[in-house]
Amino acid sequence: MNKSTKILFLGMITLFVGIFFQPNVFAHADHDKDAIIIKMADIMINLEHFPTEDEKKKLQSVLDSDSSTDQEKIIANAIMHIQHSSTVEDQDKLQLIIDNTVATSTVNTLAKIVQSFSHGISKTDKRKLQTIKFKG
């Protein structure tokens, strides 16, 4: 690699890194909303007593996905095991998420709703889930 090619290469890398870290570059990008959280919120909105086979498949895809975070996997697992309410073991794991995330975050909200699920979704929780789905 000759000197001018090296300079060009380094210049390109610097430009790319510089642009990447400019917050304004993303200001009008089509942001990828939190698709996994939305998917789980969508399942919870209509959940009655326990998830259907189709819903379990969707939850399994969250568990199998490399792009799912550990917290999202814990929530997916907890929804999968719901039988009228979440299991005591899952409730403990969800509590850890609740304790370690910002109270106003969508992960925290979803964890709280799954943890307190009892046979169906309350009107208040349904609105919260619809809002997550609406805004991402």
Place this chain on the structure above:
Amino acid sequence: MFIRIISLIVLFLSYAPNHVFGHGAVQRASELKDSEIRLFVADNMNGSVVVVDFPDGEVTHRVSTSPSIMILASNKDNKYIYAMRGRDTDDDLTSILSTGFDLEEQQFRKPHVIRTIKTDTPGGPRDSKMATVGGYDAILTEGEAEVVVIMSDDIDGYGELKTKRYKIAAPDHYHYLEGETYLYIGHLFNGFVQVLDRSTGKEVKRINGCPMLHGMTEDKESGRLIFSCARDVIVVGTLGEEKAELISRIPYPENTGRGCAAFLKGEGRVQWCYTEGIIPRLYRVDLSQEPYQFTTLSVESSIQQNSTDDGKYLMVLSKQGVLYLYHGRDGNLIKQIKVSEPFLGDWFEDVGKAILPDIESHKGIAYITLTHEGRIAEIDLEQGKVKRYIDIGGFPTRIVLLAKETLVQASN
């Protein structure tokens, strides 16, 4: 036989009147409504425009439009409302609604969709008002890079919609204002202001050096336009010798990497600008004092801001659901009003559809869409309290406010 014939005649006579009078005259019922304020609210749960009339606070109509409304704006004479779709679709449409205001009766009727037109990534409105070219409504299509001017005064009816098109430099996200004889089109990603001659459509010049151009305003007194760039704002003249000239640059008070996203008109010639995203800071500039310079106002992390129609108050809605009222000239905190529960989670609005709450006001009364609660808060700013809530359902976002007195004044 005779008895049978008579029976048939009697039967016929007793049956016939029902049909004869079936389409007779009925009492005509007036649909006129004598409202002081009419709010048009974009409900992005299903893409409808909800109409709320005041002082009743009654949801009077729901007009179905295309889903994912991004922009809601009234035209120059408030005859029409434009509902433009966001980009979470492959079918870019703009619905044009009648406002329902009956000029003759000076009261409101039922609004309805007049036309739905195809527009490639529509934009152009500012402060909920449509862009104009020579007094006609205009849509800036960000995909096709055109200014589409609707040359018909009356959009109602089945006739062809006459348009005139101006070619813009490049597809981009635009910030547009019309000057005395030129059109000024700020390009976000290309970072320049293109100046077009309104009469010929030809490019006059480009004012370069405004990377990430986002947000603009005008100072009516001087006719100058202000475009915000990544590290400063540029001031461009529109009148006399200043026309299409770069007058000055105003650096932001601190290099935050965030510029002004939009401007709010305060009292006098004070302008406030807020940065994109939920940032606890507003910038202030007084355009009556040269050299221009920004100062900073620290505010709670806010989700929406606006100023009152008279510029007296600067209204800042926090993520915690508190409306902070600041003085529109100096930015002193006057009062705070709890209006809703907190807005939980991230509220980042991209170009897919509108999701943020909106604030509009008229004569000391503010109206705020509480998107997360599916309702509107009506607030008495002087008394500092919520007068009432109006349930809309869905996810109310953008507001266009029409005041009857303004419509009446404009018609006289």
